[in-house]
Amino acid sequence: MEANQKNITRFIINAGQMLLAHGAESTVVADITRRLGLACGMEEVEVSLSASSIIITTIMDDNCVTTVRRSPDRGINMSVVTDIQHICIMVERRVLDFTLAQHKLEQIKPKRHNRWIVVLMIGLSCAAFSHLAGGDRIAFAITFVASAIGMIVRQEIAHRNFNPLLNFAVTSFVITLISSQAVIYQIGSHPFLPMASSVLMMVPGFPLINAAADMLKGYINMGIARFVMATLLTLATSIGIVGAMTLTGAWGWVH
Template sequence: MNNITYEEQTKITRAIIKAAVLMLEFGAESKLIEDTAQRLGRALGVDSVEVSLIPSAIVLSTLNNNQTQSVTTTRRAHHKPINMSIVCDVQKMCIDVEREKKDVDYVFNTIKEIQPNHYNRWLVVFMVGLSCASFSYLYGADLNGFFITFLAASVAMYVRHVLAKKQLVLIISFGITAFVATLIASTSQIFELSSTPNIVMTSSVILLAPGFPFVNSVLDAVKGYLSMGWGRWMQALLLSVATSIGIILAFALLSMRGW
């Protein structure tokens, strides 16, 4: 039994849920969030931590004094781009608290200092364009198709960056990005610039595949977090639908029948 006051336990609860919300917002797996919250709670001096997760919020309770002293709090989680560097920083903080017996103030100060690591925008644009173009080449595109895919995917990635900076709703952002990518890639068919236009148009929107949310949804469902799994699966499905709508709108504008 740990002899801590109710006020101290409340402060510990607030620190734990801040770390948990940070992990949820940036795409951590549900099991990892719960395990980290429980480890952090034990390291800070409470007997146990109970966590309930839904896609938009976390309910967290800490129990102490033979489970007779309980503090419960709820925090809303806002959707943000997936960033595993944030998740790793929270994990490192948890390990430091366990090994070096850090106090709750260390947790608050560390969370304030955690910032996402951003790659250079132009490097990301170039590498995404190159990866999509390489995919098209491996799939059988000709040389012209390779360069058109590179151009379409690079411009689409730049548009996606601009829309993200303006904090546009992610679903709308995906639709607009798919529309732009398809417009550029369709030149391979309209002007007969490539003998493999279908591959070009397919490869140019690969950057919008929501693979991470789909993987996390399956992992959450398998490990018993059904509401989280369903929520993440639905989010990934909506992003896929938005991408499809963007492609269809581009086809309709150009009076094309499709791939």
């Protein structure tokens, strides 16, 4: 029975580790892991979260098993979170037993969209912001080019596993360097709009939302950690923007 409890504990902490690594909010991580443990026959399941690790304790027949796993950031991917939630529901409804659930968990792989579709959609979304702000077709085109090239740079840096802060700083530098040409050469009726619109792709919206949700739901430490990380990403973005503007001298539109 003790060996079975250890296996179940490993199973549920692996699920929690994947949830935390792929951007699930703390309430979801704690709730899903607890439900999985209870559905697998545990009497009690206690979960403790930190910014980079997860601790789970299971109790069954007066036996207590505690395990800890580090959970490095694997990038936001809601398909993983959804797949684990489906496994949890199927275990609760007795559609899957422990062995099948463990096998399904091991088969989960992050789904990735085609990189060129992502580049296209990011370029169009930022260009749409410039159009909504009153930009003409030239502003639309410059914003599209700057944000699309910036997304390619971001993907390449992420693929090589560089620090996210460096990624954000370099990407925002490249984007601003390209979009600032509209200000330097006074291209279009609103040359400042591409600079303002093309960097919107760098806003860390998801971490900020998760940070607020965690703090509102009682996970203060997790919320603060996520808010600090989102703030650092914003600071890195600002450094890249200021560096490019200093290099090109495109400060006129700020005043």
